[in-house]
Amino acid sequence: MNDDESAGFLAAPDQTARAARFAKFIPYIQNIIDTRRAHPQDDIINSFVTGEVGGRKLTDPEIIQLTIAMMLAGHATTTAAISNFAYRLAEDQDLQAFLRANPDRIPDALEESLRMDAPQQALLRKCLVDTELGGETIKAGQFVLTNYGSANNDPKRFPNPGKFDIDRAGKGHLSFGFGMHQCLGQHLARLDMRIAIETLLRETSAITIIGPVKRTSYPVLAAVELPLRLEPKA
Template structure:
């Protein structure tokens, strides 16, 4: 068959690159559901974008994620951006990435970079942080208690700050700089959101302007972490910043781009996705009243509650991969150099894997969600994210007497990483 026979309808394809459309979860998941049923491996051809294949089934997302030789992260943009934005980034950096580090690398380069910090984020190492994280979690619950009976924006005022404080503590960023890290993270991941983007004038900026804004955000990150690197080389401490400032791979220091990229990925992805998933967990508690008494009666269910919140949230909308050779998937011929969009939110609602996928069910065992990805590029901080969420709700649920919605959840306008921007709830905490 001709490639055109596999093309997605224009109105369906456009949702995949429309940040405003993706704030409507019902509309987004209706598109995913249609694709899984009718064109599970379709091709999107959208004006202003390079064509790309859209991977919507759990099995296909898993298989492609595991085949790191056939499908690369680093050969082209890892996120689906307009061609003009990618061209601006290439003209500025010499590659299709605003920075090129851990998540943008493949093969031995990726393995070596990942090995630098992997020990910090393994379960045995994280056990040492349990007490510190629990102290942070307790302070968050205390903050909720202070507003008893009043409406609180759990996403904006609570969920954002808990994982931010944890990861900055591990990285070695002082508390007084956390607001700056949060602002830069939002400007990077929510570059298309009119409330959070660097240029606050709306979503009408041109694709090339988007590329310029992203590069400006990265420049600010670079300026900050250059000072951190200089300090840790003179005054080493027991933190990840010291490790990265002095890191050597195969006898050679990291390049400046690799080092800054590493700082950036930990300082951004290390908290943003966890805050989104934590907010979705609170949304579930407010919307499904049977959950709270069940979790209070049996706290051993909290890890399952966390996993289901991660599946439901799927805060990373997508990552892109680039084929390194011709291959065939679901009867489609994928050519070398073709671009593929892995849709994690769709995979996590796949009816072949999850019974009643739109039902929030904490009894799923095993819960085979792909919120952290899978394979060689599985999220480095997955164990930390689960630990943070588990501890937060272990501290909150015994003290939470009631919670109810106080308005509609408002999502970040983003096609890449998105979660609740506002979640008004009314709760009683003792």
């Protein structure tokens, strides 16, 4: 990608507009919370309602925040991952043709897409105890920006990281996090991605870009505008 292509990819966040959109969800989520209290069900919101943290019940505002966080984690990042892969396919006709002829390799291609184009490029983490890392001391209570996008392109871990290589021996990317913070929904996200791309390739004979592409690049890499032409399968 050249400088001209990437120049418009960093979108300025509109916090006011985003807060207004989320505000519309609150009555809907509150109604679900009230319903679960009256009629318990076996689902994640019910676990928020009945569960305890540190010996106390969660407040309604805390449950609402958790629910919104789950919505974002389960929807926004997955749709971003699908858009990033669709963009790569439209740019790389050879890859597109190969995967149409070899659909069994789509899972390998998905992992490489997740590595190179991680939807969540970075997240803040709070250090709980004094920790030394790389010769630097991180004090308890300090925040660390974990940059997954950078780690996924570390040449010490991934030889020739700028090459899209579905035969790469070591997958091991960090796009779903690691350890106790590893994404709980990663298997569903992979399934969503695979089905979307399998369907897209199966039902088309060609996917091409027909206009300017705009993407946010940090901290979330995702298409904002991705005009494509989908040629139906003959």
